[in-house]
Amino acid sequence: MEIRNPRIQEIISEENLVYKKTSLMTDKALSYCPGCGHGVVHRVIMEIIDEMGIQADTIGVAPVGCSVLAYEFMNIDMQQASHGRAPAVATGIKRCWPEKYVFTYQGDGDLAAIGTAETIHACNRGENIAIFFINNGIYGMTGGQMAPTTLVGMRSSTTPYGRDAALMGNPLKITELVAMLPGTYFVARHTVHTPLAVRKFKKAAKMAFENQKLNKGLSFIEIVSNCNSGWKMTPVQANKWMEENMLPFYPPGDIKMNGEIVKKAEKAE
Amino acid sequence: MGKMKLMKGNEAFAEAAIRAGCDAYFGYPITPQSEVMEYLAAQQPQLRTGMVLLQAESEVAAINMVYGAAGTGKRVMTSSSSPGISLKQEGISYLAGSQLPCLILNVMRGGPGLGTIQPSQSDYFQATKGGGHGDYRMIVLAPASVQEMSDFVKLGFELAFKYRNPVIMLSDGIIGQMMEKVELFEQVPRLTEFDQQWVTTGKTPDRERNVITSLDLDPARHERHNLKLQAKYQKMRENEVRFENIDCDDAEYLFVAYGSCARICQKSVKLARAKGIKVGLIRPVTLFPFPSEEIGRRAAKLKGILTVELSSGQMIEDVRLAVDGKVRVALHNRMGGMVPSPEEVVDALLKSFSIR
Ligand SMILES: Cc1ncc(C[n+]2csc(CCOP(=O)(O)OP(=O)(O)O)c2C)c(N)n1
Numbered sequence: 178m179e180i181r182n183p184r185i186q187e188i189i190s191e192e193n194l195v196y197k198k199t200s201l202m203t204d205k206a207l208s209y210c211p212g213c214g215h216g217v218v219h220r221v222i223m224e225i226i227d228e229m230g231i232q233a234d235t236i237g238v239a240p241v242g243c244s245v246l247a248y249e250f251m252n253i254d255m256q257q258a259s260h261g262r263a264p265a266v267a268t269g270i271k272r273c274w275p276e277k278y279v280f281t282y283q284g285d286g287d288l289a290a291i292g293t294a295e296t297i298h299a300c301n302r303g304e305n306i307a308i309f310f311i312n313n314g315i316y317g318m319t320g321g322q323m324a325p326t327t328l329v330g331m332r333s334s335t336t337p338y339g340r341d342a343a344l345m346g347n348p349l350k351i352t353e354l355v356a357m358l359p360g361t362y363f364v365a366r367h368t369v370h371t372p373l374a375v376r377k378f379k380k381a382a383k384m385a386f387e388n389q390k391l392n393k394g395l396s397f398i399e400i401v402s403n404c405n406s407g408w409k410m411t412p413v414q415a416n417k418w419m420e421e422n423m424l425p426f427y428p429p430g431d432i433k434m435n436g437e438i439v440k441k442a443e444k445a446e
Numbered sequence: 447m448g449k450m451k452l453m454k455g456n457e458a459f460a461e462a463a464i465r466a467g468c469d470a471y472f473g474y475p476i477t478p479q480s481e482v483m484e485y486l487a488a489q490q491p492q493l494r495t496g497m498v499l500l501q502a503e504s505e506v507a508a509i510n511m512v513y514g515a516a517g518t519g520k521r522v523m524t525s526s527s528s529p530g531i532s533l534k535q536e537g538i539s540y541l542a543g544s545q546l547p548c549l550i551l552n553v554m555r556g557g558p559g560l561g562t563i564q565p566s567q568s569d570y571f572q573a574t575k576g577g578g579h580g581d582y583r584m585i586v587l588a589p590a591s592v593q594e595m596s597d598f599v600k601l602g603f604e605l606a607f608k609y610r611n612p613v614i615m616l617s618d619g620i621i622g623q624m625m626e627k628v629e630l631f632e633q634v635p636r637l638t639e640f641d642q643q644w645v646t647t648g649k650t651p652d653r654e655r656n657v658i659t660s661l662d663l664d665p666a667r668h669e670r671h672n673l674k675l676q677a678k679y680q681k682m683r684e685n686e687v688r689f690e691n692i693d694c695d696d697a698e699y700l701f702v703a704y705g706s707c708a709r710i711c712q713k714s715v716k717l718a719r720a721k722g723i724k725v726g727l728i729r730p731v732t733l734f735p736f737p738s739e740e741i742g743r744r745a746a747k748l749k750g751i752l753t754v755e756l757s758s759g760q761m762i763e764d765v766r767l768a769v770d771g772k773v774r775v776a777l778h779n780r781m782g783g784m785v786p787s788p789e790e791v792v793d794a795l796l797k798s799f800s801i802r
């Protein structure tokens with residue numbers, strides 16, 4: 178769009194630039210609901226790849242879930258995986274290109290329900306890949322059904338009266354679970370709902386890529402995120418609800434660093 | 447001539463994989479094909495050629511590792527037996543939909559369900575008609591000897607890359623387990639160059655990003671993709687039909703059989719001819735594409751065709767389509783791991799067509 182107003186033109190000049198979209202995000206409009214965390218996580222991962230200058234050596238794996246079309250937004254070589262199998266797909270890629278950077282991007286249904294076996298075993302083998310795990314406590318793409326991570330009492334389209342642990346089981350803290358496996362080198366939980374949280378996540382995401390050079394095992398980052406559509410809330414309400422309900426159960430912080438479990442996850446911000 | 451070795455079918459397949467310059471094998475143990483991974487492990491292919499060998503946590507994981515590895519443009523394979531091949535079907539559909547080359551071996555055992563570990567040919571429909579969801583085909587090679595368990599690895603990779611499509615070797619417990627002399631081909635180097643038009647190597651500035659996917663939410667574009675796939679399968683039908691004729695020229699009757707049943711029928715041809723019955727054998731080597739033209743061409747001159755199968759009668763449907771009613775097609779079959787003797791097959795021929 179051409180802007181004619183000279184005042185605006187002056188404001189948007191190069192020297193006033195405070196933020197620029199990385200060229201590793203394509204110009205395609207994001208298909209995510211406004212306020213959804215998926216887009217922020219995409220951007221941060223692409224910024225890291227850009228800053229590290231590893232675009233030519235990076236392959237991403239997209240899941241089945243709202244982020245199934247991640248490859249339309251991420252300007253890198255990518256492969257789309259079947260539901261839950263991204264860690265196996267990434268294993269196949271990484272074993273064939275051990276020098277390249279390989280990551281998966283997966284939702285909670287994808288990673289912690291249908292793909293539990295692939296997740297646990299890729300972690301346990303210590304595949305030198307990074308896993309980005311978007312936990313929004315729900316199946317966003319299929320219209321808001323219960324996920325393995327759905328909180329007790331939380332409503333979804335298949336738990337319209339709230340999740341009853343006695344009938345439907347308990348929410349699964351798969352991140353704590355994979356941290357116990359000797360194959361994981363770095364395990365952390367983050368959020369992207371405040372600027373500070375985004376900065377912290379970015380540091381962790383960078384480490385997840387840098388770790389791949391060490392060949393010491395898998396880096397696993399959970400991002401507790403919102404699904405305002407699935408939760409039937411406005412984006413602002415969803416973030417507040419997430420802070421009050423999700424984060425006490427899924428507390429952000431480092432869980433395992435350099436292959437060692439760290440004391441205790443830090444309190445919710 | 448190369449050196450002859452005495453090997454099991456499964457071992458010959460595994461040795462051929464290394465020699466064919468295979469880059470990666472992903473598998474999960476199941477009888478009667480576990481020797482494939484065991485042989486590979488003993489050979490330490492990572493030292494011999496740099497080939498990756500990984501025992502996966504399931505057949506589902508194994509086929510998805512194949513899918514990921516195939517996306518890198520390398521030569522990759524997996525092997526299993528019937529129940530495991532069922533688990534791989536979603537992955538195979540993704541491989542076909544994303545147009546990725548790979549080689550899959552099914553050493554068939556009897557079903558349904560857990561069935562039996564004994565040989566069978568009851569996965570014919572699954573291999574030739576699709577198996578997984580969606581409109582897709584694989585080239586299906588049917589080895590009938592230990593020699594072919596080796597040779598078809600090389601051929602299979604060639605065809606997989608020629609069409610960017612999965613190729614399946616449909617073997618069975620007899621061919622996999624039996625020992626025969628085999629002449630192994632010379633070592634082929636592993637791939638060092640990759641087609642930058644589609645493989646995932648990491649996006650370089652000189653090209654657009656490569657995306658491997660089977661998804662397209664735009665109906666018009668997705669229909670075009672399907673038409674492209676169908677055109678490819680048509681090319682396979684035109685160019686890749688393979689079969690073997692034994693004593694067909696003066697034949698009044700024909701056996702049609704593949705794999706281990708073809709071996710049995712070879713003996714049956716001799717026994718029947720000794721009795722003065724003019725019978726020949728057509729052995730389909732590719733089950734998809736099926737040698738329909740060859741069988742159809744001969745139909746009008748025949749008095750009868752007997753298909754011999756270790757299933758309830760699956761290939762017979764393709765034989766009947768091929769002859770288009772021009773001659774009666776009968777079935778002799780065994781199931782559940784039972785295998786017919788050559789004499790039994792001759793008797794079935796005599797009975798089916800009231801030959802005296
Ligand atoms: C084999 C298979 N089963 C089910 C589906 C349907 N499906 C698509 S996305 C999805 C859930 C995804 O939820 P999640 O992984 O939490 O991702 P989100 O959309 O919440 O980001 C399901 C069940 C499918 N595509 N494939």
Ligand code: SF4
Pocket residue numbers: 208209210212213214215243313317318403404405406407
């Ligand atoms: S449905 Fe939920 S997870 Fe999916 S894009 Fe919308 S807000 Fe995000």
Ligand SMILES: [Mg+2]
Pocket residue numbers: 284285286311312313314315316317324
């Ligand atoms: Mg989810």
